[in-house]
Amino acid sequence: MDLSVADIRKDYTLQGLSEADADPNPFQQFSKWFNQALQAQLPEPNAMTVATVTPDGKPRARMVLLKNFDTSGFVFYTNYKSQKGQELAGNPQAALVFWWAELERQVRIEGYVEKVSTQESDEYFHSRPKNSRLGAWVSNQSQVIENREVLEARLQELQAQYEHQDVPRPPHWGGFRVVPAVIEFWQGRPSRLHDRLQYVRVSETDWVIERLSP
Numbered sequence: 001m002d003l004s005v006a007d008i009r010k011d012y013t014l015q016g017l018s019e020a021d022a023d024p025n026p027f028q029q030f031s032k033w034f035n036q037a038l039q040a041q042l043p044e045p046n047a048m049t050v051a052t053v054t055p056d057g058k059p060r061a062r063m064v065l066l067k068n069f070d071t072s073g074f075v076f077y078t079n080y081k082s083q084k085g086q087e088l089a090g091n092p093q094a095a096l097v098f099w100w101a102e103l104e105r106q107v108r109i110e111g112y113v114e115k116v117s118t119q120e121s122d123e124y125f126h127s128r129p130k131n132s133r134l135g136a137w138v139s140n141q142s143q144v145i146e147n148r149e150v151l152e153a154r155l156q157e158l159q160a161q162y163e164h165q166d167v168p169r170p171p172h173w174g175g176f177r178v179v180p181a182v183i184e185f186w187q188g189r190p191s192r193l194h195d196r197l198q199y200v201r202v203s204e205t206d207w208v209i210e211r212l213s214p
Contacts, residue, residue, distance in 0.1 A: 012104040012188025017195035019209060026183040026199035026207055027071050030107060033185065034069075037100045049097040050076065052087040060087065066098075067124060073179040074109060075116055077124060079141035080172050088113050094178050104188035109180045116175035125169040133167040134158045184212070 023029040037045035046066040068075040096109040187195040196212035
């Protein structure tokens, strides 16, 4: 008999998250959990959902890859003319979600968004494989195209054009930094009584930690 979707469930039993164990700095706490995800060799531990809002107030979400984080925020790269790029230009607020199933952990981040510097975008762009750099020129991200052959033909053209040249960064491609106002760390626990510690920014450098009911 096929299992009903409503009957799919898992009891979370790996570990807990107490205030005593949590780092007072949310960036240090994120670094600790992220490093543990790396050590556990999870597939793409830097994959995260980015949620934005359309001009008419509708939510929209997709998966992207985290490419840098520090005390200034969480950075990802994209086409500024894409749907998310245009939505962030109109409303520079975003939410991020990391889900590390094997560790029974989730991290939620909410904050305002700013573009990273031209230098930072250039440095990351030139660290990418050449075909990835060409792909940034090939794709008019989020736009309707006739078929896949359109992409492959354009890629071949650019591969020939830049066979013996460096590939410059397109002016429409670069990074966004999500500067968090709230960061929540969620650890699965038995009986659905999960641990949820929320860090709320109260100043440039200070945060308060609150426990949320599951």
